[in-house]
Amino acid sequence: MSGEEPSLEKLLVYEPSVSPEPLYSVLRQCSKGFKLFSTIYAAVKLKLFDHLEPPKSAEELSEVLGIDPYLVWCICEILADAGLVAGENGVYKATEVSKSYLRTNSPLFQGNVLDNLMKSFEVWSKLAEALKNPVIVDVEEFFKDHIHVMASEALCGELQKTVRVVVELPEFWEAKTLLDLGGGHGLYAIAFTKLNPKLRAYVFDLPQVVEHTKRYVEAFGADRVEVLAGDFFTDDIGSGYDIVFFSYNPGGRNPTLVPKIHASLNPGGLFINKHVFYRRGEGSKNPMLDIEWNLLKFAGEKQGKKIYSFKGDLLLEEYLELLSRYFEVVKVVDESAFAGCSLAKLGDTLDAKIIVAKKR
Ligand SMILES: C[S@@+](CC[C@H](N)C(=O)[O-])C[C@H]1O[C@@H](n2cnc3c(N)ncnc32)[C@H](O)[C@@H]1O
Incomplete structure (x- = not known):
């Protein structure tokens, strides 16, 4: 199709001659990045890392948080992928990094840094x-x-x-x-x-x-x-x-x-x-x-x-x-x-x- 002016009908049948992948790969990174950030931010606001002492299953955590167990499992899996919790035999525990930086009772707790990032995203979203x-x-x-x-x-x-x-x-x-x-x-x-x-x-x-x-x-x-x-x-x-x-x-x-x-x-x-x-x-x-x-x-x-x-x-x-x-x-x-x-x-x-x- 290259070189030709695509007619609207042809767009329905032939894939674009210019691949969207370079654009979509950037957008994918942004999409994943923001959703991962929001998951971490929600986990901190819900004190999820505090609640993982002692370690808990998604079901146990769901009872403490008052959130559907399947959604809690999804959150734990996302956090596990990011190295912030570790799951074994269906039980999740906080990793060393989240114990140090994401537990509210730690002197190194980074809650206000996350708040600061979120605030700046709000400004950037209205760029x-x-x-x-x-x-x-x-x-x-x-x-x-x-x-x-x-x-x-x-x-x-x-x-x-x-x-x-x-x-x-x-x-x-x-x-x-x-x-x-x-x-x-x-x-x-x-x-x-x-x-x-x-x-x-x-x-x-x-x-x-x-x-x-x-x-x-x-x-x-x-x-x-x-x-x-x-x-x-x-x-x-x-x-x-x-x-x-x-x-x-x-x-x-x-x-x-x-x-x-x-x-x-x-x-x-x-x-x-x-x-x-x-x-x-x-x-x-x-x-x-x-x-x-x-x-x-x-x-x-x-x-x-x-x-x-x-x-x-x-x-x-x-x-x-x-x-x-x-x-x-x-x-x-x-x-x-x-x-x-x-x-x-x-x-x-x-x-x-x-x-x-x-x-x-
Ligand atoms: C970016 S912070 C640096 C804080 C600390 N020195 C550090 O390095 O982490 C800048 C500091 O300078 C202070 N500051 C800004 N303008 C000032 C002024 N005219 N007189 C006194 N302090 C001022 C701010 O209130 C703030 O605490």
């Missing part, structure tokens, strides 16, 4: 509209919820690896005061004080956010961590610090904060900056994440088009050059040393760097 009218959010309102997602993700590996990079610095063990600037959940500050018994740490963040930081300070019994409420662009961030730790913040590449951070440090103090930077001439790091970045607009902040970028940000080369006027740049650590697992969403480490700079 045609959202591209024209992005969601405007207040920074403080957004982060008071989002720091909990960040905490859950960080606990999956990035937190511990980042802490290891910092504790390898001899200055860390001499430090008595640390500022976790824009520290959000405060888990970095908390971890640093747990490791260095002489260290007192301050988590500086917006007023509504630090109220949520306090929950982590309390949960971890971090009695040498305090919170400071303020806006790091406009307010005093304090002084006399031995270390300023600055991770994934709107001001991470902003030149105005460099002299302010420098002034807040003691002589010989360390500025540890962990951010995603762009190099001169670099384009998009990931077009899909650039779209996600543009679907969300922080009120009052001048966002750039590329993920994590803001107007006025310096390029990596420019930032290092600026730093060198105030600090000795001790090292630049690549993301391979500290990245966690990516989720193809806002929050991914991408090619972030940890820059360690010592006050001259």
